[in-house]
Amino acid sequence: MFSSSQKVLAGHCTGALGISEEAIQVFQIYNLGMATKGSMDHTAWRLFIDAVELGSLSKVAAAYDIGQPHVSRKIGELERECGGRLFQRTGRGVVLTALGQRVAPKVRSWLASTEQL
Secondary structure, three states: OOOOOHHHHHHHHOOOOOHHHHHHHHHHHHHHHHHOOOHHHHHHHHHHHHHHOOOOOOHHHHOOOOOOHHHHHHHHHHHHHHHHOEEEOOOEEEEEEEHHHOOOOOOHHHHHHHOOO
């Protein structure tokens, strides 16, 4: 997912410069979006947060009046970009995985900051 030089830089920053691990993770998520598409996919991350809040990809699709397969594709793209599953799919909807739990607060913060602009 990240080059060895990015990982070394992240380790150096957290240790020598006192930058928090959380700040590095936010930077990595942002960098991932920049590297893959030229910018973060605001719509896909908004769908992700709505799925967190509603607990269902079908409910998100209904809320946006789009097809559930489209929502699933967008979430799948985010999961590929993040290098792992963000949601555990259940018979009754979705719940966050450990990765999803780490990413969600950072994405909420990023979305809130972009909506203030």
